[in-house]
Amino acid sequence: MFISFEGIDGSGKSTQLSMLRDVLEAEGREVVTIREPGATLLSESIREILLSNKQTITSTAELLLFSSARTQLVEMIIEPALREGKVILCDRYVDSTTAYQGYGRQLNMEDVRSCNNIATRGVMPHVTFFIDVAYEQAQQRMQFTPGSAEPDRMERSGRDFFERVRQGYVEIARMDPKRFVVIDGHRQREEIHEEIVALLANVS
Numbered sequence: 001m002f003i004s005f006e007g008i009d010g011s012g013k014s015t016q017l018s019m020l021r022d023v024l025e026a027e028g029r030e031v032v033t034i035r036e037p038g039a040t041l042l043s044e045s046i047r048e049i050l051l052s053n054k055q056t057i058t059s060t061a062e063l064l065l066f067s068s069a070r071t072q073l074v075e076m077i078i079e080p081a082l083r084e085g086k087v088i089l090c091d092r093y094v095d096s097t098t099a100y101q102g103y104g105r106q107l108n109m110e111d112v113r114s115c116n117n118i119a120t121r122g123v124m125p126h127v128t129f130f131i132d133v134a135y136e137q138a139q140q141r142m143q144f145t146p147g148s149a150e151p152d153r154m155e156r157s158g159r160d161f162f163e164r165v166r167q168g169y170v171e172i173a174r175m176d177p178k179r180f181v182v183i184d185g186h187r188q189r190e191e192i193h194e195e196i197v198a199l200l201a202n203v204s
């Protein structure tokens with residue numbers, strides 16, 4: 001079973017992912033948790049490049065770097081874990097590229113689709129939870145995160161960018177209602193968590 005979490009930065013994805021992991025592990029399931037970009041040595045190195053404020057990265061280079069990080073992760077971790085029957089919880093996956101590079105950076109959607117097909121090798125999540133939160137609320141949450149660092153390169157993209165990304169997620173979810181579940185992320189952590197657990201009970 002492959003489950004991904006999507007949403008704008010600060011929407012509460014990581015929080016929900018770890019709450020769900022605890023429940024699944026308590027049930028005795030073997031769970032692999034992954035963050036994108038990341039999880040393999042190469043993908044973590046690419047993550048550092050992508051999030052660093054040290055250099056300018058063109059939108060197309062950004063698309064290709066996120067895609068490179070992803071395909072390494074798919075081949076090295078996701079495909080083997082799926083073969084072994086493990087549950088994979090992914091903090092972002094291919095929909096992030098459609099939302100951020102497609103809708104956010106406004107790259108050609110056909111190019112984005114082609115990159116996504118190459119990078120995923122056709123491996124798609126069974127369920128994707130889109131945690132939908134307004135930009136202001138997400139910003140506020142990030143500001144109040146203990147030990148939170150300076151905004152990274154992506155987080156500096158500005159309000160208009162994040163509004164396009166959020167709208168992009170709404171569109172993507174609407175186009176694929178079988179895989180996507182839209183979650184109202186403005187509520188308390190526990191309430192959201194209970195909804196996710198209940199929804200999964202119906203899927204598996």
Ligand code: ADP
Nearest residue numbers: 009010011012013014015141142145187188189
């Ligand atoms: P993301 O992974 O989407 O960037 P996080 O899970 O790291 O988001 O959450 C961002 C911040 O908001 C953290 O400080 C987290 O504790 C807090 N947070 C997460 N979910 C909620 C919620 N439902 N209500 C209020 N704050 C939340």
Ligand code: TYD
Nearest residue numbers: 008009010036037066092096097100154155
């Ligand atoms: P991260 O800190 O993991 O996200 P979050 O703040 O939500 O916890 O940073 C990853 C950043 O990269 C985030 O701004 C979203 C962006 N991103 C893309 O633009 N495209 C992608 O394909 C992926 C996976 C992430």
